[in-house]
Amino acid sequence: xxxxxLRVFSSCAAGYFARVALGPATVGTPYLQSxxxxxxxxxxxxxxxxxxxxxVVCFTAPRALLQxxxxxxxxxxxxxxxxADLAGEIANTISGxxxxxxxxxxxxxVPVVIAAxxxxxxxPRDSVCYVLPLVWQGHRxxxxxxxxxxxxxx
Amino acid sequence: MKLLxxxxxxxxxRAIERNVAWxxxxxxxxxxxxxxxxxxYRTFRPDVVTMDITMPEMDGLTAVDAILxxxxxxxxxxxxxxxxxxxxxxxxxxxAQGFLLKPITPESLREAxxxxxxx
Numbered sequence: 001x002x003x004x005x006l007r008v009f010s011s012c013a014a015g016y017f018a019r020v021a022l023g024p025a026t027v028g029t030p031y032l033q034s035x036x037x038x039x040x041x042x043x044x045x046x047x048x049x050x051x052x053x054x055x056v057v058c059f060t061a062p063r064a065l066l067q068x069x070x071x072x073x074x075x076x077x078x079x080x081x082x083x084a085d086l087a088g089e090i091a092n093t094i095s096g097x098x099x100x101x102x103x104x105x106x107x108x109x110v111p112v113v114i115a116a117x118x119x120x121x122x123x124p125r126d127s128v129c130y131v132l133p134l135v136w137q138g139h140r141x142x143x144x145x146x147x148x149x150x151x152x153x154x
Numbered sequence: 155m156k157l158l159x160x161x162x163x164x165x166x167x168r169a170i171e172r173n174v175a176w177x178x179x180x181x182x183x184x185x186x187x188x189x190x191x192x193x194x195y196r197t198f199r200p201d202v203v204t205m206d207i208t209m210p211e212m213d214g215l216t217a218v219d220a221i222l223x224x225x226x227x228x229x230x231x232x233x234x235x236x237x238x239x240x241x242x243x244x245x246x247x248x249x250a251q252g253f254l255l256k257p258i259t260p261e262s263l264r265e266a267x268x269x270x271x272x273x
Contacts, residue, residue, distance in 0.1 A: 020257045074172050075165060082165060089163040092208060093256050096235025104238045110162060110210050 005102070006030045006145065009057070010132055012097040013143050016090060017136050022072045025136035030145075033129040039142060040120040042066075043084055045091035048109035053102075055127060055147035058120075059091035065139035084113040094143060157182045158200040160191040160217065161233065162209040166256075170204055170233070173260045177267055188212030192220050195228070202270060205250070207234040207241070215248060222249040231270050233258060 010027045017025035033039065044060040066086050067078030075082055088111035095108045114120050123129050129146035157179040159170045167184045174182075183198050185191040189212040191205065203221065207214035214232060221228050232245045235256040242253040254266040 085164045093235040097237045100237035104240045
């Protein structure tokens, strides 16, 4: 996966918070997720990717971030259901927005949201997962990007 | 006037509902996928539909086709995160009247709905 793709994800993640949230988010330098790296937060939304590229895109965030963000979109209460829904919508929006650069062959699934303590599925051994760390109002979250070209042999 | 809001995200459905109060819709119904939207459309006959694309069971573009087959005069605003130009062109080609990119804001929604209603 080239750096340009990670830049697109970084820009779309920052763009979501800039447009929706009360204050921008800082997206840090991407790094490779190492095996056994336990970075899943309270809610993790997983989007399956098919088409020219295959893999997954995830947004993982602590409850506190989602509960702080919900009022910005008009929700007074941060229930578990709304937190899960918001995590899914953020993952969906970031993944959908990158199609401005990656095109319609970047096909996205509906999000599946996993709430802790349910374990987040591990990525296939042959895939490389990049972590885009994100900080918004002191809360840490991350976008995970694990993609391969569809015709790429591991 | 009646509005049908179709999105698999509860917070998006609620955000749209809250932010169209100015337009004076007398009745608003919600659907969480394209299949339910089609069912609602048949009985509810809304004046305007906001339609997500990526949804379970039946996606939004398929639902647009199905609704327009039954009511060629249906007014449908696509509200989607899919930011590639070809998706927007495809939606308009199929008969949707507008395309609003997520994430939505109260202002962007207002502008899109006003345009659809020719206000």
